[in-house]
Amino acid sequence: MFEELLEDVAQKNGLREVNTYIKLAAGLSAIVLCLLSTGYASPLFIALVLSATVLLLARVELRTYAELFLVPLWFALMSAIVIVLISGGEHVFWSWDPLPFLSLSVSRESINTGFFILCRVIGSMSALLFIALTTPMTDLFVVMRNARVPDFVIDLAMIIYRTIFFLLDQVQQIYRAQVMRLGYSGWRESIHTFAMMCGAAFITSWDAGDDLVRAMDARCYDGKFALLGENRPVELRPLAALVTFIIVASVAVVASQGMTLL
């Protein structure tokens, strides 16, 4: 029912011990470069480099990675097709006007636009997955605190973070029990059973949250979680890799300016 949480992968990936800021810088700069590029080649290049890093250095399984990539890609492909159909152009290959206000066409320019957007999604998705798979959320809380995000917002984020795992656990147990009792045998039952599960999970997690806050209050909790910021030193090799990546990718962005498929 639920896909594997990236968090599980991130907690034991091969780049776990690399300084968080280096990993963040690599991912974020890749996203920015993808958004700034105007040709299709540079996002693909960025995707290639980052995917190789995730698969070879972080040692994430190929299967997990492919599954994660396919869902958004499918959605991107559909949206890209819509863009191809509506954006028009000069060299029209095919066109159809089903309604007076609607005109669909496929042209050289629109295929170029659609393909470029698809590549940009591939590039920045790989950057996002790179951050997601190599950096656990617990490390990002430390980054958030250093970035002066207000304490109570981090506090809330951590409570939500904990509740997600609690809820997932609850939901899985209840769901299994409900399936065994034929709770999802029909359309009407399904809605009712699903609502019952949501209600029960909601209230148990709420109680658990109450207990947590009460237990912490009893231990002098003042609305501020103690965060153990592990300071991983900035090492030379990852830093050098980061700088090389940014330079080469920027060159790729400039070199592939305006490059089109057709």
Place this chain on the structure above:
Amino acid sequence: MHIMEGFLPWQWCIVWWLIALPCLAFGVWQLKKVMEKDREALPLLGVTGGFIFILSSLKLPSVTGSCSHPTGTGLSAICFGPWITSVVCAIVLLFQSLFLAHGGLSVLGANIVSMGIVGPLVGYAIYRLLKDTSVNIFLTVFLATALADMFTYFTTSLELALAYPAEVGGFGTSFVMFMAIFAVTQVPLAIVEGIVLALVFKYIVALKPDILIRMKVFSEAQINKARGEA
């Protein structure tokens, strides 16, 4: 589904961030007041956040190939108002992009606007409209949550159409196109979400009515009446 990373051109990413940030700042300010006044609200905020996370991760593939999912923001909007909901949503969307690669960082602003601001605002408006009328409170919750979901997708289509207007007919045509793709799955899904959240609300009313009364979500008389019905 949330707009994914890299789909919007950078100009639009910045525009949506600029719209989202003041709303978030206002939400953070309100959140601070609530946290100072009533610490008991913290667990409930955490659970609504977790709930939004799980509901909006249930991606259902649809015939058109796109994905739809419930949003679950309506309930939070009713309990805490739209601005705090936008902060909760921002946290949830950040988690989703980093846990499930669902959504993205550059498009986070756009996703916050659709799921965290417009949706909850609509839900909250409906709740306020119907709150003191004789309309059954479960019907109120149903309408608020279902329409919050619908308007989230409405806004997502708007964001996509603004970034990619059609050549013929411009913005309007592409808006209709994107809406049509979403509507196939989203209309039934919004109705199901409304029913589910109304039933969840029924459990809360039956088991933990005190916090609803204390937070003035509904008056004591209304809750008692609903408990009589439940």
